[in-house]
Amino acid sequence: MSDKEKKKAPIRYSPLDGLFKGRQGVLLGLFALFALFLAIFPLLPFASGFWLNTLTLILLLAAMAIGWNFIGGYTGYAAFGNVAFFGIGAYGTGLSMIRLGLGFFPSLMIGAVAAMVFAILIGLPILRLKGHYFAIATVAIATAMGEIADSWTSFTGGAAGITLPFFSPIEWSGQFFYYMAFLLAMGGLLLTWFILNRKMGYSWVAIREDEDAANMMGINTTWAKVMAFALSALMAGLAGGIYAYWKTFVLAEEVFKIEYTLQMILAAVLGGTGTIFGPFIGAFIYYILITLLVFFLPVGQLHATILGVIIILVMVFTPKGLMDFLSGKKKLSVNALLENIRTYRV
Amino acid sequence: MEREVILETQNATKHFGGLAAVEKVNMKIYKGEILGLIGPNGAGKTTFVNIITGMLPITAGKVYFKGQDITGWPAYKVGRLGIARTFQIVKPFRGMTVRENVAVGAMFGHGGHKRSPREALEHVDEIIEFVGMAHLRDKHADQLTLPYLKRLELAKALAMDPELLFLDEVMAGLNTKEIESAMELVRRINERGITILVIEHVMKAIVGVTQRVFVLNFGQELAQGTPHEVLNNPEVIQAYLGEKFVERFFRQQKAA
Ligand SMILES: Nc1ncnc2c1ncn2[C@@H]1O[C@H](COP(=O)(O)OP(=O)(O)OP(=O)(O)O)[C@@H](O)[C@H]1O
Ligand SMILES: [Mg+2]
Numbered sequence: 001m002s003d004k005e006k007k008k009a010p011i012r013y014s015p016l017d018g019l020f021k022g023r024q025g026v027l028l029g030l031f032a033l034f035a036l037f038l039a040i041f042p043l044l045p046f047a048s049g050f051w052l053n054t055l056t057l058i059l060l061l062a063a064m065a066i067g068w069n070f071i072g073g074y075t076g077y078a079a080f081g082n083v084a085f086f087g088i089g090a091y092g093t094g095l096s097m098i099r100l101g102l103g104f105f106p107s108l109m110i111g112a113v114a115a116m117v118f119a120i121l122i123g124l125p126i127l128r129l130k131g132h133y134f135a136i137a138t139v140a141i142a143t144a145m146g147e148i149a150d151s152w153t154s155f156t157g158g159a160a161g162i163t164l165p166f167f168s169p170i171e172w173s174g175q176f177f178y179y180m181a182f183l184l185a186m187g188g189l190l191l192t193w194f195i196l197n198r199k200m201g202y203s204w205v206a207i208r209e210d211e212d213a214a215n216m217m218g219i220n221t222t223w224a225k226v227m228a229f230a231l232s233a234l235m236a237g238l239a240g241g242i243y244a245y246w247k248t249f250v251l252a253e254e255v256f257k258i259e260y261t262l263q264m265i266l267a268a269v270l271g272g273t274g275t276i277f278g279p280f281i282g283a284f285i286y287y288i289l290i291t292l293l294v295f296f297l298p299v300g301q302l303h304a305t306i307l308g309v310i311i312i313l314v315m316v317f318t319p320k321g322l323m324d325f326l327s328g329k330k331k332l333s334v335n336a337l338l339e340n341i342r343t344y345r346v
Numbered sequence: 347m348e349r350e351v352i353l354e355t356q357n358a359t360k361h362f363g364g365l366a367a368v369e370k371v372n373m374k375i376y377k378g379e380i381l382g383l384i385g386p387n388g389a390g391k392t393t394f395v396n397i398i399t400g401m402l403p404i405t406a407g408k409v410y411f412k413g414q415d416i417t418g419w420p421a422y423k424v425g426r427l428g429i430a431r432t433f434q435i436v437k438p439f440r441g442m443t444v445r446e447n448v449a450v451g452a453m454f455g456h457g458g459h460k461r462s463p464r465e466a467l468e469h470v471d472e473i474i475e476f477v478g479m480a481h482l483r484d485k486h487a488d489q490l491t492l493p494y495l496k497r498l499e500l501a502k503a504l505a506m507d508p509e510l511l512f513l514d515e516v517m518a519g520l521n522t523k524e525i526e527s528a529m530e531l532v533r534r535i536n537e538r539g540i541t542i543l544v545i546e547h548v549m550k551a552i553v554g555v556t557q558r559v560f561v562l563n564f565g566q567e568l569a570q571g572t573p574h575e576v577l578n579n580p581e582v583i584q585a586y587l588g589e590k591f592v593e594r595f596f597r598q599q600k601a602a
Binding site for chain 2: 197198199201202203205206208209210212213214215216217218219220221274
């Protein structure tokens with residue numbers, strides 16, 4: 001009798017809240033179709049170099065946004081310097097390949113581990129800071145890393161950058177990097193899901209909702225936050241390494257660009273922070289949005305300022321991301337946008 | 347017969363800059379008892395709990411839990427050791443359901459190491475029922491009213507399987523009926539073998555549930571004793587309760 005009752009009332013996990021019911025179930029199905037499409041995309045006849053290139057960029061952005069979501073979305077720490085991990089991943093991979101003569105995959109591992117170690121080392125002191133103090137610290141560190149890479153000529157090649165060997169066979173290059181980016185993004189989604197079903201996932205959300213309460217309830221908050229930061233560094237570091245080998249060139253002012261941080265945040269925010277698929281979908285939304293903007297606005301090129309303004313607009317009008325509307329939790333209307341402003345007191 | 351001490355502070359002191367919020371407090375909590383901690387607003391009651399539980403660093407003094415020196419331990423270690431608390435200003439995890447809120451306690455608290463998230467989520471059914479929130483199990487915490495938020499605080503603390511529980515004004519803001527049932531709840535928690543320290547301004551509740559009362563004033567011990575001894579102590583009445591309060595208290599008593 002009581003056994004039956006237990007079965008009748010399934011336990012709901014709100015980090016995964018609603019994923020498997022109603023419109024969310026439909027969305028999940030759509031996502032599976034989309035993922036399948038992406039998986040076979042390079043085999044399709046219209047998969048030109050241009051499209052492969054574009055999708056590789058979007059998937060790398062998606063991977064970084066998924067990583068940013070760990071610290072920014074689930075743990076609730078406004079990390080504004082994740083490009084530092086991208087840059088370290090790029091340099092770590094590039095330098096391992098040309099200085100140590102290692103193959104791409106071992107070099108990529110070195111780059112990614114370097115990014116994670118760096119995240120742990122800076123995370124321990126700066127994750128004690130709250131709110132905008134933390135945000136400022138991350139911006140400062142990312143900027144400093146760019147300066148160091150730029151001026152430490154003997155190690156990084158300085159302003160001349162470092163040149164990597166080409167992928168061979170070169171005719172498969174486009175497909176290779178596309179699939180690297182695709183696997184990274186998919187791996188990121190799996191990692192998110194895996195963590196959410198573990199104690200780590202609960203620690204992150206608890207910290208985001210109330211760090212003091214989380215701490216008092218037995219959560220080693222320092223460890224959980226550092227893990228969130230390190231895993232977001234892992235995603236960005238891997239993306240950076242793939243990017244470096246793809247472009248066969250690493251230059252400080254390119255791989256430490258603050259715009260990259262803003263892009264990953266924007267992708268996560270557009271799709272919905274603190275959701276599994278939000279950052280992934282958001283990367284596509286971001287790309288379409290930006291393409292339209294560049295097309296219709298006479299800006300020529302999108303500067304950090306414009307990205308910043310967009311972030312603020314999205315945060316003000318729909319802090320939980322467009323997923324809120326897509327998933328049917330809310331209807332998109334002026335009233336809903338205004339209500340968001342009231343609810344989140346931005 | 348010598349009673350077993352579960353928690354002891356020796357000269358526990360907390361200064362905020364020049365303000366001595368807690369000054370050389372020596373307190374013993376005996377295993378199995380319900381001890382009341384009272385004192386006027388700003389007396390240092392919450393701060394005292396904060397320095398014992400590691401929420402705030404202690405300025406000076408020692409804290410022993412079951413004979414073990416836990417002075418300066420981080421809060422999460424204190425929580426895992428078997429001390430739980432509620433927060434005067436409730437701290438729900440708003441984005442989580444009631445069940446998940448409570449399960450966090452069962453996952454990370456004193457008994458947490460032996461439970462997976464799924465086991466924790468199943469385990470807390472009984473606790474949610476115990477605090478009378480079974481019908482709200484799958485509601486998000488941000489949809490709860492204050493009385494239920496207070497109960498949620500209780501449930502989260504209980505889920506940690508504590509041996510010692512600090513209740514910081516869980517009855518503040520509740521109406522008479524709600525206070526009655528909260529008192530009943532506190533007694534039943536105690537019957538489960540959990541030692542409790544209750545901080546409360548509601549004197550009726552202090553008289554009704556505690557066996558012993560400790561009075562803080564300006565961060566220092568003012569008196570200790572049975573509820574009746576303490577509440578009839580002229581020093582306590584004059585230095586701390588204030589005239590209006592006394593009047594109200596005796597009116598409350600007559601009415602009861
Ligand atoms: N984090 C803090 N920083 C500075 N001063 C503080 C801090 N926390 C408490 N205080 C001060 O310490 C004193 C004791 O405060 P505390 O909150 O412990 O009192 P309390 O007895 O719990 O009062 P109440 O009955 O109102 O809850 C007060 O003067 C308060 O202003
Ligand atoms: Mg208090």
